[in-house]
Amino acid sequence: MKIEKKTNISIIIFLSLIIFIIVFVICPLIGEIKKSSQGLISEKNKLSVLEEQINSLGRFKILYKNLEEILEKIDGLFVNKEVPVDFIGFLERTADKSSVDIEVSPLSGGQTDTDPWPFLVFQITVDGSFLQILSFLEKMENSPYLVEIQNLTISQTSGEKTPSGNVKASFSFKVFAK
Amino acid sequence: MILGILVLFFFICLSLILLSVKIFVSGETEAQKILVEQKEKELLAPQMQALQQNLTNFNQTLFQLESFYQNQFKITKTLEQISTVFPSEIYLTNLSVSPQIKEEGGWQTSYNISGFSPDRDKLLKLKENLDKQGSFQEVYFPPVSWMKIANINFTATFKSK
Numbered sequence: 001m002k003i004e005k006k007t008n009i010s011i012i013i014f015l016s017l018i019i020f021i022i023v024f025v026i027c028p029l030i031g032e033i034k035k036s037s038q039g040l041i042s043e044k045n046k047l048s049v050l051e052e053q054i055n056s057l058g059r060f061k062i063l064y065k066n067l068e069e070i071l072e073k074i075d076g077l078f079v080n081k082e083v084p085v086d087f088i089g090f091l092e093r094t095a096d097k098s099s100v101d102i103e104v105s106p107l108s109g110g111q112t113d114t115d116p117w118p119f120l121v122f123q124i125t126v127d128g129s130f131l132q133i134l135s136f137l138e139k140m141e142n143s144p145y146l147v148e149i150q151n152l153t154i155s156q157t158s159g160e161k162t163p164s165g166n167v168k169a170s171f172s173f174k175v176f177a178k
Numbered sequence: 179m180i181l182g183i184l185v186l187f188f189f190i191c192l193s194l195i196l197l198s199v200k201i202f203v204s205g206e207t208e209a210q211k212i213l214v215e216q217k218e219k220e221l222l223a224p225q226m227q228a229l230q231q232n233l234t235n236f237n238q239t240l241f242q243l244e245s246f247y248q249n250q251f252k253i254t255k256t257l258e259q260i261s262t263v264f265p266s267e268i269y270l271t272n273l274s275v276s277p278q279i280k281e282e283g284g285w286q287t288s289y290n291i292s293g294f295s296p297d298r299d300k301l302l303k304l305k306e307n308l309d310k311q312g313s314f315q316e317v318y319f320p321p322v323s324w325m326k327i328a329n330i331n332f333t334a335t336f337k338s339k
Contacts, residue, residue: 007179010179010182011182014182014183014185014186017186018185018186018189021186021189021190021193022189025193025196026189026192026193026196029193029196029197029200030196032200032204033196033199033200033203036200036203036204036207037203039207040203040206040207040210043207043210043211043213043214044210046210046214047210047213047214047217050214050217050218050221051217053221054217054220054221054226057221057226057229057230057233060229060232060233061229064229064232064233064236067236071236074239074243077243114279116242116245116246117242134254134257137253137254137257138254141250141252141253141254146243146246148250148251149251149253149277150276150277151274151275151276151277152253152273152274152275153272153273153274153275154270154272154273154274155271155272155273156271156272176246
């Protein structure tokens with residue numbers, strides 16, 4: 001009877017100890033491992049994102065050196081806002097090439113919310129045949145500047161109602177500047 | 179009794195293994211945190227910030243340029259379109275073109291024309307051509323343009339999509 005009682009007591013003690021270990025040691029440890037693992041995964045993800053960012057910046061750094069030519073070309077697309085002499089020279093050369101007489105009126109400038117860059121507005125009057133004016137407009141559209149024609153009026157210069165003869169085109173346009 | 183000790187020993191060993199796993203994982207997490215902090219500092223360095231700014235500016239400029247060239251209004255194209263609709267002997271004395279940006283994107287252009295037609299039939303032909311041309315709409319000739327049979331000084335307005 002005594003041995004049986006002793007055995008029962010020892011079983012109870014062992015079971016209590018095992019339950020104690022499971023409840024107060026193993027379960028919290030598993031919980032903490034789970035939490036730490038999630039933290040580790042998130043830190044690893046953060047690290048890989050940062051590494052990718054640094055790598056792409058490194059690649060861009062090398063590329064940027066080779067892009068200088070393109071960047072210069074992009075800069076050349078914009079008219080100098082303070083001294084637009086180059087652009088006015090371009091207008092005069094284009095007029096010469098198209099054999100038209102040109103008159104550039106005073107300009108204004110600004111920037112609106114819908115425009116990506118600041119701009120200058122020019123008002124131009126051109127005299128020539130319709131085909132010459134068309135050639136001038138085509139050269140303007142395909143110019144190395146960012147030109148946006150706002151309105152155009154073409155009218156006959158002489159009072160004669162003949163299909164031939166010179167016409168006068170007056171138009172205003174935006175040219176983007178920096 | 180021995181079985182009890184063995185089971186207890188097993189659980190103690192399991193606890194120790196789990197503890198060492200926990201210490202390892204926590205250590206790794208801390209190490210990763212330090213690495214992340216280092217990389218963040220590296221990214222926040224003025225040189226990297228300047229490079230990042232350059233990259234953002236470059237991408238933005240390319241996007242804006244692409245959008246500009248895609249939406250550029252080509253006035254010569256519209257003038258060519260108009261020149262195709264005129265019957266012979268009709269000619270213009272005045273042409274006014276006003277492009278406007280639409281809210282949903284793209285352009286809507288308003289045209290005001292005035293000119294001379296030798297007779298009414300040719301003027302009717304011009305109206306017919308403008309109506310038939312798919313890109314022109316709201317073609318309007320004021321009634322006064324139809325009053326005379328010959329030597330007509332006409333005006334008209336229309337729009338293009």
